[in-house]
Amino acid sequence: MTLTLQPIRVATGFDEDGMMVLDRQRLVAVLVHLADDNEVAPGHWYLEAGFGRIDGASHPTFASLDGAQDWIAQRLARHP
């Protein structure tokens, strides 16, 4: 599975530095980079939104973009 990342500004009202995650040209998730002074997970990537198999109640934060991509790839692969 090849995921591609594309930078995007996200109008969260807070941190806006984000990344669209695409699976073969289809948007599967939007990640937002939390600020270094964030009280919850400073500097982490937050799964702001997920679509299809990424949709649901789970919105984890990841220390790195690689970690986020691995998690998303696993979710997409779980149900063939």
Added chain:
Amino acid sequence: MHASLHPHDNPLIRKLESVFTLTEDERQALEALPMQVMVIKDDQDIVRMGDRPSRSCLILSGFAATYKVTAGGKRQIVSFAIAGDIPDLQSLHLKTLDTSIATISTCRVGFIQHEALRNICLLYPRIGAAFWRETLIDAAIFREWVMNVGQREAYQRMAHVLCELLVRLRAVGLAEDHACDLPITQAEFADALGITTVHVNRVLQQMRADGLIVSKGTQIKIPDWDKLKQAGEFDPAYLHLESDQAAA
């Protein structure tokens, strides 16, 4: 340790009096209710789902939460318990617990044997009715929370829960004016509101910026009560408090 509490230290009496006027005999019977008092540290289970308890737990001080956990390990807090609450009072009649109850902060908990509760209900039918009423109000709170989590936006959910906590704390004398100690973490609010901790953090920042809350450590102050009530669509009718002033 078996002990009866000084009436001023017994939040159960204050709690019942917030929904019901007690006679002197009834107050004395409640004061004499035997209980085993234990101090339980924060984040510990008091009782667990599946337990078949022979006693109920009265929160004497501190904050606790009633919760359930999904098969995947995700926790939903279904209500907060504060001093004066008996969050597993239903176990008097429902033998197997269908929820767990954990401390949020260090709690003093008074364990009251079901037999003692049954006796006081038999001797003082009005107290039995008051306990029944308590469990009905608990159910009203659960209904309100389903509404909150299912239909309100995150900002409204938080405003609503803050309003509820303040009114309930005030009813047992634990909030002055519109300020109180609220040792609930952002992660615990997330579990109660069905949103992520990141989202709770954003909502609280927004509420501070909007002048709805001022917080310092675990102390929280509501500078504009009407504005917070409006933000949370909060109508205290479901708490069924006897005094209208409690919710003013």
